[in-house]
Amino acid sequence: MAGNMSEAELAEVMAEIEALRQEHRDLDAAIERLAADPVVDQLRLKRMKKRKLQLKDYIVALQMQLVPDIPA
Numbered sequence: 001m002a003g004n005m006s007e008a009e010l011a012e013v014m015a016e017i018e019a020l021r022q023e024h025r026d027l028d029a030a031i032e033r034l035a036a037d038p039v040v041d042q043l044r045l046k047r048m049k050k051r052k053l054q055l056k057d058y059i060v061a062l063q064m065q066l067v068p069d070i071p072a
Helices: 007-036 042-066
Strands: none
Touching: 007 042
16 A cells, blocks of 8 residues: 555655654553542543544554555
């Protein structure tokens, strides 16, 4: 798939991956802080963890776009 992308598209996907990675790291830190709170909002914590997993899945999907197709 990466062979079908222009330089601009490739740069755009890579920039989006980096932005998502940053959001993932920020969310991880927020989850850590929230989990340390003795009066933690379990629903909020669960939603944050779900969002973190969604981000990870999306990052992997975008990374797969960068892998060239290998003929069988």
